[in-house]
Amino acid sequence: MSETLLEVKNLKKYYSSSKGIFSKKNESVKAVDGVSFTIEKGDVFGLVGESGSGKSTIGKTILRLHDKTEGEVRFKGEDVFSLIKKDLRRLRVQTQLVFQDPFSSLNPRIRVGDAIGEAMVQHGLATNKDVREKVLQVMETCGLSPYHADRYPHEFSGGQRQRIVIARAMALNPEFLVMDEPVAALDVSIQAQIINLFSELRKKNGLSYLFISHDLSVVEHLCTKIAIMYLGNIVEMATKEELFDNPLHPYTKALLSAVPIPDPRVKRERIILKGDIPSPVNPPSGCKFRTRCPIATELCAEKVPEFRDVGNEHFTACHYV
Amino acid sequence: MLSEALLEVKNLETNFYTEEGVVKAVNNVSFSIGEQETVCIVGESGCGKSITSLSIMQLIPESGKIENGEVNFAGRNLLEMSKKEINRLRGNDIGMIFQEPMTSLNPVYTIGQQMIEPLQEHLLLSRKDAYKKAQELITLLGIPNSEKIINMYPHELSGGMLQRIMIGIAISCNPRLIIADEPTTALDVTIQAQILDILRDIKKELNTSILLITHDLGVVAEMADYVIVMYAGKIVERGPVMEMYTNPQHPYTKGLLKAKPLIGERKESLFTIAGQVPNLAELSDSCYFADRCEHRMDICLKKHPELKETSANHSVSCYLYEGEAVR
Amino acid sequence: METVKQLIYKEKKPVKVKSPSLWKQTYRRLKKNKLAMISLFFLIFMFLLSFVGPYFSPYILDRTDIAYANRPPSASHWLGTDNYGRDVLTRLMMAGQISLTIGLASMFLSIVIGAFLGAVSGFYRGVVDLVIMRLADILMSIPGLPLLLIMGAILSEWKVPSEYRLYIIMIMLSVVGWPALARLVRGQILSLREQPFMQATEVLGLSDRRKIFHHLIPNTLPLLLVVATLNVAGSILSESALSFLGLGVVPPTPSWGNMMDAANNYMDFRKRPWLWIPPGLTIFLTVVSINLLGDGLRDALDPKMKR
Numbered sequence: 001m002s003e004t005l006l007e008v009k010n011l012k013k014y015y016s017s018s019k020g021i022f023s024k025k026n027e028s029v030k031a032v033d034g035v036s037f038t039i040e041k042g043d044v045f046g047l048v049g050e051s052g053s054g055k056s057t058i059g060k061t062i063l064r065l066h067d068k069t070e071g072e073v074r075f076k077g078e079d080v081f082s083l084i085k086k087d088l089r090r091l092r093v094q095t096q097l098v099f100q101d102p103f104s105s106l107n108p109r110i111r112v113g114d115a116i117g118e119a120m121v122q123h124g125l126a127t128n129k130d131v132r133e134k135v136l137q138v139m140e141t142c143g144l145s146p147y148h149a150d151r152y153p154h155e156f157s158g159g160q161r162q163r164i165v166i167a168r169a170m171a172l173n174p175e176f177l178v179m180d181e182p183v184a185a186l187d188v189s190i191q192a193q194i195i196n197l198f199s200e201l202r203k204k205n206g207l208s209y210l211f212i213s214h215d216l217s218v219v220e221h222l223c224t225k226i227a228i229m230y231l232g233n234i235v236e237m238a239t240k241e242e243l244f245d246n247p248l249h250p251y252t253k254a255l256l257s258a259v260p261i262p263d264p265r266v267k268r269e270r271i272i273l274k275g276d277i278p279s280p281v282n283p284p285s286g287c288k289f290r291t292r293c294p295i296a297t298e299l300c301a302e303k304v305p306e307f308r309d310v311g312n313e314h315f316t317a318c319h320y321v
Numbered sequence: 322m323l324s325e326a327l328l329e330v331k332n333l334e335t336n337f338y339t340e341e342g343v344v345k346a347v348n349n350v351s352f353s354i355g356e357q358e359t360v361c362i363v364g365e366s367g368c369g370k371s372i373t374s375l376s377i378m379q380l381i382p383e384s385g386k387i388e389n390g391e392v393n394f395a396g397r398n399l400l401e402m403s404k405k406e407i408n409r410l411r412g413n414d415i416g417m418i419f420q421e422p423m424t425s426l427n428p429v430y431t432i433g434q435q436m437i438e439p440l441q442e443h444l445l446l447s448r449k450d451a452y453k454k455a456q457e458l459i460t461l462l463g464i465p466n467s468e469k470i471i472n473m474y475p476h477e478l479s480g481g482m483l484q485r486i487m488i489g490i491a492i493s494c495n496p497r498l499i500i501a502d503e504p505t506t507a508l509d510v511t512i513q514a515q516i517l518d519i520l521r522d523i524k525k526e527l528n529t530s531i532l533l534i535t536h537d538l539g540v541v542a543e544m545a546d547y548v549i550v551m552y553a554g555k556i557v558e559r560g561p562v563m564e565m566y567t568n569p570q571h572p573y574t575k576g577l578l579k580a581k582p583l584i585g586e587r588k589e590s591l592f593t594i595a596g597q598v599p600n601l602a603e604l605s606d607s608c609y610f611a612d613r614c615e616h617r618m619d620i621c622l623k624k625h626p627e628l629k630e631t632s633a634n635h636s637v638s639c640y641l642y643e644g645e646a647v648r
Numbered sequence: 649m650e651t652v653k654q655l656i657y658k659e660k661k662p663v664k665v666k667s668p669s670l671w672k673q674t675y676r677r678l679k680k681n682k683l684a685m686i687s688l689f690f691l692i693f694m695f696l697l698s699f700v701g702p703y704f705s706p707y708i709l710d711r712t713d714i715a716y717a718n719r720p721p722s723a724s725h726w727l728g729t730d731n732y733g734r735d736v737l738t739r740l741m742m743a744g745q746i747s748l749t750i751g752l753a754s755m756f757l758s759i760v761i762g763a764f765l766g767a768v769s770g771f772y773r774g775v776v777d778l779v780i781m782r783l784a785d786i787l788m789s790i791p792g793l794p795l796l797l798i799m800g801a802i803l804s805e806w807k808v809p810s811e812y813r814l815y816i817i818m819i820m821l822s823v824v825g826w827p828a829l830a831r832l833v834r835g836q837i838l839s840l841r842e843q844p845f846m847q848a849t850e851v852l853g854l855s856d857r858r859k860i861f862h863h864l865i866p867n868t869l870p871l872l873l874v875v876a877t878l879n880v881a882g883s884i885l886s887e888s889a890l891s892f893l894g895l896g897v898v899p900p901t902p903s904w905g906n907m908m909d910a911a912n913n914y915m916d917f918r919k920r921p922w923l924w925i926p927p928g929l930t931i932f933l934t935v936v937s938i939n940l941l942g943d944g945l946r947d948a949l950d951p952k953m954k955r
Contacts, residue, residue: 050509051480065847092853105844109670109866118862119852150666157597158366165848172852187365187536189594192580196590214509221582221591244585258514259584260539264562272518273511276479292511 004077005176005208006039006062011071013054013061029280031057033232034071039176039225044202044209046223046240048216048255052277053229055212056100059178062210063097064088075176093123096169100181102161106153106168113139113149116168123172135171141204142167143197159190163197170201178210183218195222216259220244228252231280231288234307238314248310248321251289287319295320326353326393327530328377328498333390335369335376341602346372346385348554351628354498354547359524359531361541361562363577364551367598370534373551374500377532378417379407395497413443416491416529420503422483426475432459432486433471436493443494458489462519481512485519492523499523502534517543538581542566547634550574553599553609556628560635570637572614608640616641674870677948684944687937694934698744707735721922728922736907740926743902747931750818750903751884757822759876762829763868769830770837771860781834784827792824796886800895810901817896821883832875836868870949877942881935888931904931 012035014028032054039045049055060066062073064080073080075091083091099105106115117135120126126134136146142163153161162182169177179198183191195218201207213219219226220240227237228251236249247253254271261268273292278284284291290300299319307317335347347369354360362370375381377392379399392399394415399407411417419425426435436458437451446454452471459467462485475483484504491499501520505513517540524531533544541548542562549559550571558571569575579592596613608614611621620640628638667673678684713733721728727736765784769777799820803813840846841864849859884904890896891905892912899906907927916923 050511060847063851065850089853092851095851097848097851099844099848101844105848107845107863107867110862118858119854122852122854122858147666152667152670155667159597168848168852187598188538188577189365189580190597192582192591192593193595195582196593199590216510217582217584217586220584220587254511256584258510260513260517260537260543262538262542262566262578262581262583264542264545264566266542270514270518272514276481276512277509 003041004038005041005043005075006210007072007074007077008038008058008062009036009072009074011035011058011061011073012069013057013066014069027281030232030283031280032061033283035229035232035234036071037227037234037237039208039210041175041208042206043225044211044223046219046226047210047212047229048214048219048226049229050214050277052231052280054232054280055229056180058229059097059180059210059212063095063178064091065097089123093125093172094174095176095178096172096174098162098165098169098177098179098182100184102158102165102185103153105165106161108153110152111149112144112151112153112156112164115153116149116164116171119168120171125172138167138171141201142170143193157190158186159193162186162190162194166194166197166201170205173205174207176208176210178212180212181214182211184214191218198222216255228255231277231283233288233317234315235289235318236314236316238312238316242312242314246314248314248316249289249318250293250295250320254292254294287317327356327358327395328532329353329391329393330373330377331391331393333373333376333392334388335372335381335385336388337382337385339384339602341600344601345554345604346601347376350390350551350554350556352549352556352559354530354532356497357524357528357530358546359533359544360547360549361533361535361545362549362551363535363538363541365536365598367553367601368551369554370536370551371502374502374532374534378411378415378500409443412439412491412496413494414497416494416496416499418484418487418491418499418501418504420506422480422487422507423475425487426483428475431472431474432478436471436486436490439490440493454493455489458493459486462486462489463515480508481515484508484512484516488516488519488523492527492529495527496529498530498532500532500534503536504533505540506535506537513540520544538577550577553604554601555609555625556636556638557610558635558637558639559628560632560637564632564635568635570631570635570642571610571639572616572641573610608638674945674948678944681944681947683940684948687940687944690933690937691941694744694930694937695748698741698748701741702738702745705735705738705741707738718920720920727926728920730923731916736922736926739902739907740904740930743904743907743927744930746814746897746901747884747887747904748934750814750821750887750897751880754818754821754825754883754887755876755879757818758825758829758879759872761822762826763833763872765826766830766833767837767860767865767868770834770841771864777834780830784830787824787827788831792886793889795824796820796890797893797895800890800893804895804898810898813897814901817887817890821886824886825879825883829872829875829879832871833868836871837864840864840867870945874942874946874949877938877945881938881942884931884938885935 011032013032014030016028035058037045047055047058057066061068062080068081075095080091113132113135116138117126117131120134121128121131135149139146139149144160144163144167153164156164183194186194198209199222202209211219211223223240225239226243227234228249229235230251236243236252243252247256254273257268257271271294275292278291286302287300287305290296293300305317305319307315309315310321330353331351333347333350337344337346350373352360362373364370372381372385376387377399381387387400390400394410433452433455436455437448440446440451440454441448456467456471459470464470464482464485505516508516520531523529535541545562548562548565550557550573552573558574565574566578569578576592576594580594582591594613599609606624607622608625611617614621618640626638626640626643628636629643630636631642716729716733717731719725719729725735727740730736765780769780803816808816846863849863887896887903888905888908891903892908894909897903897906904927908924
């Protein structure tokens with residue numbers, strides 16, 4: 001039995017969007033609408049979805065960068081939202097976040113070495129004397145040269161900046177990393193370097209990740225367990241092998257078939273979904289995917305499909321599975 | 322090539338003058354696009370693929386200058402045309418689609434107002450006819466409720482919808498060539514699949530040629546007839562799509578194909594191309610890829626290799642393919 | 649053939665290892681802007697002239713000599729004398745001391761008040777923000793010049809001695825100046841808060857103090873510097889306008905504004921241009937230089953830099 005690191009239970013996050021002072025209707029955007037999952041120690045949990053699916057919101061909410069609307073988040077058994085300030089700072093050391101955009105996640109006026117070292121000093125993981133040495137150590141693990149420490153972020157390319165951001169997170173020696181689309185802004189050749197770095201760090205430091213991405217091929221390469229999100233809900237969740245070999249939910253199938261394959265010899269039947277992702281302010285009744293689903297029936301409009309285990313640790317929410 | 326060239330770019334050179342020095346964004350680039358052919362330019366950010374397309378349309382930013390070369394469209398050199406002639410060509414014979422559909426439409430005009438503009442300007446349609454045609458276009462692109470959409474403002478529509486509208490504007494005057502600069506990069510996969518489908522249909526129905534700029538090798542494999550790979554402002558390899566994927570020659574092309582994780586592949590670690598893209602303002606005489614190349618030889622550091630044909634229509638710029646004599 | 653791994657570490661090391669601090673980089677870029685550098689040197693010259701110049705003047709500031717009144721420029725009086733026989737150049741230099749001091753001091757005061765209130769407003773938001781910003785709104789909705797005129801008139805009414813008026817004017821100018829600054833700083837901080845790098849400080853668990861002093865404030869400094877520079881020009885102009893109207897610094901204390909008062913007199917205006925052209929020109933050139941320098945700073949300080 002492996003150790004449970006993170007437990008998310010029925011998490012909900014609504015943003016209220018009142019339309020002006022005179023409107024009485026107070027509509028809310030249901031960014032995350034009842035999501036549950038657990039991450040075991042050593043897992044790389046992939047959270048996949050298109051824009052507006054709420055995947056980034058989950059990442060930020062479980063780190064308590066946002067308030068929750070409802071539900072529970074437990075890190076190593078402790079309720080993250082009931083922590084007092086002192087305990088929260090302790091949590092900050094154990095969990096870290098890597099952002100999507102390496103350009104804006106570094107303070108432009110702080111030298112790279114200082115940016116990596118400051119949190120170490122603040123949390124007492126290094127003293128003013130040995131911080132430099134420790135910073136250089138972390139930088140080396142992340143593939144940066146020592147002289148990079150005395151430069152400013154704007155002097156680096158996107159891939160190097162992402163390394164810096166990763167080094168900054170790794171400096172605190174966390175157990176759990178949330179990665180919010182960490183390679184989406186990078187070029188293919190650089191993307192491969194960063195993905196390999198993630199694998200290395202995981203092997204070396206025994207890290208667990210929550211890996212948020214829209215790119216199925218990257219997720220398949222890196223993750224052990226995957227959840228597919230649509231409009232604030234998880235529609236399918238399984239181990240990597242199960243999910244890719246035996247996708248059940250029609251949305252998962254469509255997503256998989258939509259990924260272009262870099263081989264002109266492969267000609268396949270595509271499932272092209274109709275229409276757009278509906279607005280999360282006013283999602284469709286019943287199954288939220290029904291408006292675009294190729295196999296939707298009346299039942300789907302009436303009843304919300306239950307998120308259930310279909311065996312083999314494979315969960316899905318569809319009436320017709 | 323399928324037929325006679327519609328667009329022929331010869332020795333195109335575009336430089337940017339920046340604080341750091343002269344940046345050779347497009348460095349001696351030549352290629353051609355035949356009628357009804359889809360040519361893809363692939364490359365990573367900063368390789369000059371977008372600037373190539375902007376140079377063709379003469380839309381490069383102010384700090385840049387086209388130094389050299391010819392861009393022949395249907396037998397006429399675009400670089401020698403007057404502003405007025407170019408304007409007539411843009412939108413009429415050549416349609417353009419940009420990466421960011423959100424920012425390529427003016428937020429203060431309705432979709433309809435922006436769609437009828439080129440129709441009135443180039444096809445000299447009356448306002449009423451132009452509106453009718455715009456509605457037809459919207460329906461053609463698979464958007465329901467065209468009468469409603471036409472009176473909406475850009476912010477009321479999603480990115481995928483707007484990109485369709487952009488395509489609608491680009492094809493409204495039956496252009497012979499569509500230049501699409503990363504048209505699906507800002508969109509979700511399922512929407513990307515829709516847009517690529519539309520582009521394919523358009524090509525079939527309107528008999529247009531497409532110049533597609535992208536960084537996504539998957540998109541290239543699905544769309545292209547002919548592929549051009551650019552690196553640091555230069556073409557390093559070009560060839561028919563089958564050739565490029567079954568028999569890539571340049572180490573960079575090979576690396577790109579190997580570096581991308583594939584669905585169903587599941588390997589331990591990914592192939593990587595070491596190092597970074599060079600700073601275009603500080604290029605030396607060597608092959609620009611030399612310091613990242615795993616097959617580097619002495620000669621690679623002395624001179625950038627020429628683009629040489631290795632088989633029919635397939636050219637590569639690498640000393641590995643220049644025969645034993647060079648080594 | 650080398651392996652890929654070796655290649656990574658063979659990456660060329662740059663000649664210069666440590667990059668210069670951002671302020672140095674800014675100065676380097678500023679140096680390339682000729683107009684801004686000329687302005688900077690002109691301003692330094694004005695300072696030297698005003699603060700060091702009087703020591704080299706053979707004339708005593710307030711000594712009147714009716715016999716030498718209204719002389720045009722000559723070898724002994726380079727800019728002539730005024731209608732009390734005082735040397736215009738000496739008075740111009742002394743006036744410079746006062747005008748520049750008022751400009752700088754009132755700028756400094758309004759920056760301190762504005763930046764502090766703005767930062768508090770932007771960081772803590774809520775009720776504090778509401779109160780401060782409404783106060784700023786009220787002050788900003790009253791046109792500046794009439795407000796200053798009224799305050800000036802009150803000063804005259806109360807017969808405040810000339811040497812104290814100086815300080816009161818500084819305070820007056822800062823009262824009018826801070827709301828715009830506070831708004832600016834607040835806006836800046838509100839937008840900085842939402843930047844991913846500020847979220848990163850939260851994830852890293854940095855203390856509030858560290859967040860404010862190491863991350864927020866250094867990022868507002870460049871903008872503040874530019875605005876402060878431009879603000880000095882505004883203060884000098886307001887002071888001149890007030891003094892010109894006789895409501896600011898009053899004679900015998902000289903200021904560029906009240907020296908211009910000579911232009912009010914028809915005879916002086918027509919016949920004795922050396923009385924009002926020099927102060928007019930100094931005001932004009934100083935203000936233009938400050939503005940040019942401010943623009944240059946704005947370009948040089950852009951932290952995003954060119955890509």
